[in-house]
Amino acid sequence: MQRYFVPESAWNGNIVTIKDDDAHHIHRVMRFKEGDQVICNHPDGSAAICNLIAVGSDEVRLEVEDWLNESVELPIEVTIAQGLPKGDKLDLILQKGTELGASSFIPFQAERSVVVWDNKKIEKKMKRFSKIVKEASEQSHRNKVPEIKSPMTMSALLKESQKYDVKIFAYEEEAKIVDFQSFGTLLNKLKKDQSLFVCIGPEGGFSPKEAETLRDNNFYPVRLGPRILRTETAALYALASISYHFEELRCN
């Protein structure tokens, strides 16, 4: 069933009012009629099967038929902090990362980030990013749309990371050291509803200085397999492994 993420202001008791792009999608793209059903997701993560009661070009009204008791969210909260990569790689990370269950994304300006985003570009980019994660959330039947924070400096990132239960960064050099803890060991430390902060470098990875700073701030270095991954593949490896560990590894 088609699914729409509907902002809080659109909910009024059992009545939901959808406007703008999603109204257009319901009316013109899907050509739904009164009596058809879609799923509406509330920003709090809940979702309801709703009946269309009035379909217009500008506005669609729906009535809640049944609240769903489903969740496909990861049992832990995962934030992906991504060193600004080149080109449109961040688009791929946001789309695939949303499918794979990330709770939020933070782009950050790393020492080896080749691109610098000026303030003019950021607003336009953030709009596109929001659209990407919303559509990926709908497609993958997520209960929540991940949050995308504005690009941060490393020091803002460190401050932001303080509230997380476990913090890791992808660092192949470090992983060669004998006393490092494996990614598996670190995931085993996490319990349901706890939070994990995953920090991925841009092309070229972290500088030794950044790695030292991260370690000083209680980030654990991890290896994501022995092969050298492109920056956009690292976040996807981490998220797929987290899903596998918490959602599919059970033995039955």
Add this chain to the structure above:
Amino acid sequence: MQRYFVPESAWNGNIVTIKDDDAHHIHRVMRFKEGDQVICNHPDGSAAICNLIAVGSDEVRLEVEDWLNESVELPIEVTIAQGLPKGDKLDLILQKGTELGASSFIPFQAERSVVVWDNKKIEKKMKRFSKIVKEASEQSHRNKVPEIKSPMTMSALLKESQKYDVKIFAYEEEAKIVDFQSFGTLLNKLKKDQSLFVCIGPEGGFSPKEAETLRDNNFYPVRLGPRILRTETAALYALASISYHFEELRCN
């Protein structure tokens, strides 16, 4: 160090002769000179540090300095059979699948594949695909370049799959059945050097008839997390989980 996959015919005792694109890359792109070092990978999976002894536009000669004792190949052999997807999604699957350690790829014509490849296109496509996996192998420091088989029908695919130790297919409907075995349980069945066949449907997944055929041929249905993944994300989820399971889950 820069790495090149060199065909068997180029090796003669301790001397390696590189021609064509790679010679151009060494000479014109990297501007290496006599005395510089690169890593040459032999098709058998071994690799050597080599000294450049003669650099020309058409041909480069190297001498083996030291054989490397390294392997970053997955401990099990994984074949990804991918239902033909739309657009250039197969490019992404081949590039990321190579980074993540796949041994071979088999595109196949699934019931719900929207595209049909005619024979004229296949040759051109296969050439591009070979280039993608070779470059991704060099970039990710693989010991071997994955093989890409020509597109198959479902019946040819079933025949091909017979020699594998464990066979799975991504099927969310099936995963809702109570007695299914989790992806983790199935990976636990595999020992070092055994082989796994992973079959992924195109957009829209497998038809119920295809799912029945696969099950009749000893394929296990698996769920790749509870979220709905796009077809190109499914192969990457499977490979990342396999790497995590066999290479990173160890507890130390």
